[in-house]
Amino acid sequence: DIPMTQSPSSLSASVGDRVTITCRASQSINSYLNWYQQRSGKAPKLLIYAASTLQSGVPSRFSGSGFGTDFTLTISSLQPEDFATYYCQQSFSTPPYTFGQGTKLEIK
Amino acid sequence: QVTLKESGPALVKPTQTLTLTCTFSGFSLSTYGMRVSWIRQPPGKALEWLARIDWDDDKFYSASLRTRLTISKDTSKNQVVLTMTNVDPMDTATYFCARIPTADDSWFDYWGQGTLVTVSS
Numbered sequence: 001d002i003p004m005t006q007s008p009s010s011l012s013a014s015v016g017d018r019v020t021i022t023c024r025a026s027q028s029i030n031s032y033l034n035w036y037q038q039r040s041g042k043a044p045k046l047l048i049y050a051a052s053t054l055q056s057g058v059p060s061r062f063s064g065s066g067f068g069t070d071f072t073l074t075i076s077s078l079q080p081e082d083f084a085t086y087y088c089q090q091s092f093s094t095p096p097y098t099f100g101q102g103t104k105l106e107i108k
Numbered sequence: 109q110v111t112l113k114e115s116g117p118a119l120v121k122p123t124q125t126l127t128l129t130c131t132f133s134g135f136s137l138s139t140y141g142m143r144v145s146w147i148r149q150p151p152g153k154a155l156e157w158l159a160r161i162d163w164d165d166d167k168f169y170s171a172s173l174r175t176r177l178t179i180s181k182d183t184s185k186n187q188v189v190l191t192m193t194n195v196d197p198m199d200t201a202t203y204f205c206a207r208i209p210t211a212d213d214s215w216f217d218y219w220g221q222g223t224l225v226t227v228s229s
Contacts, residue, residue, distance in 0.1 A: 001171065034215040036155075043204055043219035044155065050213060087155055091214035095168040097145075097157040 002026055002090050006100035012108040017078045021103045023071045023088035032092040033071045035064055038102075039084045047086075048073065083107050110134035112144075112205050112220035119226050126195050126227075130188040130205030130220060137163055137183050141211035144188045146179065148201040149222075156201075160208070161188055195227045 003026045013019050023033065031051035036044035046055045048064035051071060061076040075082055088100040116128035128146070135142055146158040159179040160168045169177050178191045188205060202224045206216035 032213060036216075043222055044206075044216070045219070046215060046217050049215040049217075055217065089155075089157075089215070095157065095160055095214075096170050097214060099155040099157070101154045 001096055002029060002092060002098055004088055004090055004098050004100040006086075006088055006103050008103060009101065010104040010106065012106050013078055014108045015078050015080060019075050019078060019105065021073045021086055021088075021105075023066075023073070023100050025069045025071075025090055025092075028068045029090045029092035031067055032090055033064075033066065034089045034091060035062075035073045036087045036089065037082075037084050038087065039081075044087060078105075080107075110207060110218045112207060112218055114203055114205050114220045114223040116203070116223055116225065118224060119228065120195055121229050122196055122227055123194055126192040126199070126225060128190045128192075128203055128205075128223065128225070130190070132186050132188070132205070132207070132220075134218075135207065135209075137161075137181050137186070137188070139163055141209070143208035143211075143214070144181070145206050145208060145214075145216065146188075146190045147204045147206060147216070148199075149204070150198075150201040158203075159190060160214075162211075197227045199225070200227045201225060 005024045033051045035048040038044040052064045085102045085104045112132040142163045145160040161179045176193045202222040204222045206219040
């Protein structure tokens, strides 16, 4: 398995803020890194795949970057609907796939 | 459009076998590159990948659960079935099925709504 570590575990921010969430892999995973948003009681939603490609229909305020072991998800200007939990997931090589422990984004 | 929906028992007793069905539409699991996975989430905890089945019937399992899981597909019914033997209260979770749309990478682009399974006597 490739453990994934997200930071911070939780984050308080205000509408309009720029926020960054970090995900670190225990070994190089090239660009095999995906990001999901999960609102309370709902299924996860794919935001970014292959480290930096925006999924169709996802607002452009979301962006992803990184390669190797260190990756970031950035929300350029927080909107009320962005308060949720965010997960990274590595898809390097064959399974098993692993997720980060999640980052809960809360309203300040 | 692509949809997936999980079904199965809401409550199972310890040591029993859990059978979950993912019924999907909008794609075919006989199409090259298509794959379906099961992922679970214990209450208040993170996501955990469980198993994957591919268009060519290749199968992959979580190392820690490999001996207890079986994944299968019925292409004619557009269904993927996951069985888990000898369940324990630690298996209490919401179980999701999700689609992987490409053979070249493994991101989950469509998810079912999830089904909550409680393991309790």
